Each structure stands twice: as structure tokens, then as C-alpha cells.
Amino acid sequence: MKITATLISLAAAASLLIVEAQHPAGTAIPLSLNPNHKRNFRAAIAKLAHRYPQLDLESHHTFHPPGAPVDNGARDKGTGSGQVPLIDVGNDSEYYGTVQVGTPGQPFRLDFDTGSSDIWFPTSDCNTQACKAHHRFDAKKSSTYKKDGRPWKIGYGDGSNASGILASDIVNVGGIKVRQTIGLATNESAQFASSPEDGLFGLGFNTIESVKGVKTFLDNAIESKAIAQPLVSVFLPSVRRNGGKGGNYLFGAIDKTRFTGALQYIPVTRKGYWQINISNAKYNNKALTQASEGIIDTGTTLIIVGNAAAAAIHKNIKGAVDSSKDPNIGGWTVPCSLAKTSKDNVAFTMGGKDFQVPVADLAWAPLDKTGKDCYSGVQGGQDGLWILGDVFIKNNYCVFEQSASPRIGVAPLKY
Structure with missing residues (x-):
């Protein structure tokens, strides 16, 4: 099926900011805001479509003309932990951080992604348009x-597509240095040329590595005891709630100052993606749907639920319209005014506890210059697998623990 490339064209990111800030048990990688980028719904759906073809998003979100280009005008043993500075691309749409590779280190802007496992970026041997537009490893x-x-x-x-050869070198993530197998792209198709990221930094399990037998960065960091705990903690900032400041990925440690209450741990039901059971979706504490398997995915912008669940959620929102089949819109819309007026919330029940997303955050991106209607931060897809992306994560602190019994810890963020 025809969809847009994985690292879809986005407006240029802000100047790279590299900051190391001391945190409990180590250092972390802060996030910085790109204030000039406008959110792009079609880009978000296209990115999801290639990542999760089983959701059959193209049949649920129709755009006109099919296959047209996206209009981007709209939108080592050490401390035991490491923190990675990240850039917010597109005002809560996507984040990237800078990783040093080799000795001396060569910087690469990578999309940190719990929904994939490979680490890859272009090599100096690649001379395609896409490769030349990015940092290339020499x-x-x-x-x-x-x-x-x-x-x-x-x-x-x-x-x-991207292709090349495997190699290994020292990968430095916020001071954590690990010898890591990496994918060096000697060819990248043109669709990657406009992406602000140089490549991908996968945080999923090794079972979904492109080449069997390759260990992930987390595998190697854990085995070499480069991190004190077998986990990575994620704090994504919210433009609406705190101006998009202060977010980070923290490897090997948990920053308890970032959330309220205690972490609720939910067991991973299937290794590959970080897949868990979601017992329910609720609107203002009213249960709406039955249980579903779901994924908490830092590489996905929106929240994707089954079509029935999407309809049940939006039924409670005055002014919500299902325009998924409208080729000029292609998804659920809600009044943009919700961002300033709504006090309601949607919640997802996991491990016996509800985790909220303010309905104000569902007014995600304006359809047009009038600013009257917005694309919703919750969209429908094929029933059976839900995805809790950045719209969820920027409201809930998430700890991805790769222990003998993998689990995800979740707690409401403290702003």
C-alpha cells in the first residue's frame, strides 16, 4: 500500500542544544522546543501506517489525492545512568536526541523509538540526496x-527504503558508552531527505531487530553493567502545560521528581514492541470499551484505538466529527476551543489504575487557518491493537524496564 516514508518531511528543527544535567544516580538528555513547527496530521498518520500495517490505517483515514506528497506547510561503565538531550520537533509531534558514535564521537540526531529496535543512520559512502541532507558517519x-x-x-x-551494511562502534548516549552493532545506510530513498533526524535509535526488544541475532543498545548496556538498572525512563514535555520544557530520556535510573504518587507496573505481554494489556478506556471515569492489547510507543505521535473505541470517546465530545472518509480531512476532528475550555479527561486503565489524558490535549492540530476545528489526538484503526503515543506519554511518566520479567511503570506527570 502507498504511504509516506517513516521519517516523513517535517519543518526544520530548532538549533541543536546539547545539555547534560545532573539527575539522581546520573545524567540525562533534556528536550528542547522547536517553537516554529506546525503539527501535521497527515504526516502523523503516514508514519503510523508504515510502522503498524496491521492497523490498516489507510482504509480508515482517506486523503485526497491518494499517495500525494504531504503538505508540510501546515505543520561504558560509569555513573550507572545517562540522560539524553532531546529536541521537540513539531510542538509535541516528535522528539530527537543527539548520540555520539565512534572515537572521537561523531554526532547524530536520532529518533528515540520504543516501537523499533534498530540503530541506523547514513554512512559517508552514501551519496543519495537523502544521505547528503544528513550527518553521515565516516x-x-x-x-x-x-x-x-x-x-x-x-x-x-x-x-x-534504506540499506547498507552492519558494523560496530562505540555508541555514547549521555555518557553511557557501549560497543554496539549499527546499521550504516549506503542507500536511502528520496523520501527521507526532508527529515530532521539522521536516523533511528530503537528501544524495543531484539526480537524485532532487522537482522536476527543483533543485540539492542539496552541489551548491551545491561549486560556490560553500563547502567545501574535495566530500564529507560521517559519524560516528554507538553507545549500546552509547560511550554515544552524540561523533557528527557533517562537511562538506568528513575527521576521520582517527575511524577506524582507511585509507579504502577504493568507486565509486558509480548516481547517485541512494549505490549501490555489495556483493561478499558474511560471518559470522565465512565467505562466505554472492553479490554485490548496495546503498545506504549515513543515513536508514535497520536493515540490510536479501535474504531468502536474512537467513536465511543468522541461521542462524549460536543462538536466532534468523524471525517475519516472525507478525502479533504481524513480523521476525527474536535473543536480547537477544547484546548482552552475543556476540563474533561479520557483515561486508559492499566494494571488496575486509570491514567488520564486531558481532553484539552485532543485538540491536536488545526484543520485550516480559521483555527475552528482541530484534528483529534485520538484516532481510530483496526480493532485489536491500541497504540498510546506521545499524546499519552506527555501526560504520564513511563519507565520501560527490560528485566527478566519486562514491565512498564506508569505514573501521572508532575508539572
Whole structure:
């Protein structure tokens, strides 16, 4: 099926800010806001479509003309933990952080993603338009580079692809240094050219690595005892609630100052994605739907639920309209005024506890210059698998623990 590339064209990010801030048990990577970017609904849906083809999003979100380009005018052993500075691309749409690779380190802007497992970016041997638009790794300048030679490739449903070879080198994430197998792209299709990220930093399980037998960064950091605890904690900021300031990824530690109450741990039901059971969706504490399997995914912008659940949620929102089949819109819409007026909330029940998302956050991106109607932060997809993306995570602190019995800890964020 025809969809847009994984790292879809987005407006240029703000100047890169690299800051190391001391945190309990180590350092972290802060997030910075790009105030000029406008959110892009079609880009968000296109990104989801290639990531989760089983959701069949194209049949639920129709755009005109089919397959047209997206209009972007709209929108080592050490401290035991490490924190990565991230850039907010598109006002809560997507985040990236800077990772150093090789010796001496070469910087790469990578999309930290719990919904995938590969680490990849272009090499200096790649001369396509897409590669030239990004930082490229120069193996000759790294004294710790080791050639692997195995072929590596990733392809997506719209025909976009990247391919190259595997290699290994020192990957430095907020001071955590690990020898890591990486994918070096010697070819990238043109769809990647406009992305602000150089590549991807996967935080999923090794079962979904593109090449079998490759260990993830978390695998290696845990085995080498480079981090004190086998986990990564995620705090994504909210533009609406705190101006998009202060977010971070914290490896090997939990920052208890970032959330209220205690973490509620939910067991992972299937290794690959960070998949868990979601008991219910609620609107103002009223249960709406039955249980579903779900994924908490930092690489996804929106919340995707089954079509019936999406209808049940929006039924409670005055002015909500299902325009999924309208080729000029392509999704659920809500009044933009909700961002300032709504006191309601949607909640997802996990591990016996409700975790809220303010309905104010569902007024996600204006349809047009009038600012009357907005695309909703909750959209429908194929029933059976829900995805809690950044709209959820920017309201709830999430700890991805890769222990013998993997689990996700969740608690309401403290702003």
C-alpha cells in the first residue's frame, strides 16, 4: 500500500542544544522546543501506517489525492545512568536526541523509538540526496570502528527504503558508552531527505531487530553493567502545560521528581514492541470499551484505538466529527476551543489504575487557518491493537524496564 516514508518531511528543527544535567544516580538528555513547527496530521498518520500495517490505517483515514506528497506547510561503565538531550520537533509531534558514535564521537540526531529496535543512520559512502541532507558517519575517522559486513536493509509499505551494511562502534548516549552493532545506510530513498533526524535509535526488544541475532543498545548496556538498572525512563514535555520544557530520556535510573504518587507496573505481554494489556478506556471515569492489547510507543505521535473505541470517546465530545472518509480531512476532528475550555479527561486503565489524558490535549492540530476545528489526538484503526503515543506519554511518566520479567511503570506527570 502507498504511504509516506517513516521519517516523513517535517519543518526544520530548532538549533541543536546539547545539555547534560545532573539527575539522581546520573545524567540525562533534556528536550528542547522547536517553537516554529506546525503539527501535521497527515504526516502523523503516514508514519503510523508504515510502522503498524496491521492497523490498516489507510482504509480508515482517506486523503485526497491518494499517495500525494504531504503538505508540510501546515505543520561504558560509569555513573550507572545517562540522560539524553532531546529536541521537540513539531510542538509535541516528535522528539530527537543527539548520540555520539565512534572515537572521537561523531554526532547524530536520532529518533528515540520504543516501537523499533534498530540503530541506523547514513554512512559517508552514501551519496543519495537523502544521505547528503544528513550527518553521515565516516568510519575512517573512528579508531574504534569494526566492520561487520553483513547486509542490512529496512523497507516500508510506500516503497521507501534504506540499506547498507552492519558494523560496530562505540555508541555514547549521555555518557553511557557501549560497543554496539549499527546499521550504516549506503542507500536511502528520496523520501527521507526532508527529515530532521539522521536516523533511528530503537528501544524495543531484539526480537524485532532487522537482522536476527543483533543485540539492542539496552541489551548491551545491561549486560556490560553500563547502567545501574535495566530500564529507560521517559519524560516528554507538553507545549500546552509547560511550554515544552524540561523533557528527557533517562537511562538506568528513575527521576521520582517527575511524577506524582507511585509507579504502577504493568507486565509486558509480548516481547517485541512494549505490549501490555489495556483493561478499558474511560471518559470522565465512565467505562466505554472492553479490554485490548496495546503498545506504549515513543515513536508514535497520536493515540490510536479501535474504531468502536474512537467513536465511543468522541461521542462524549460536543462538536466532534468523524471525517475519516472525507478525502479533504481524513480523521476525527474536535473543536480547537477544547484546548482552552475543556476540563474533561479520557483515561486508559492499566494494571488496575486509570491514567488520564486531558481532553484539552485532543485538540491536536488545526484543520485550516480559521483555527475552528482541530484534528483529534485520538484516532481510530483496526480493532485489536491500541497504540498510546506521545499524546499519552506527555501526560504520564513511563519507565520501560527490560528485566527478566519486562514491565512498564506508569505514573501521572508532575508539572
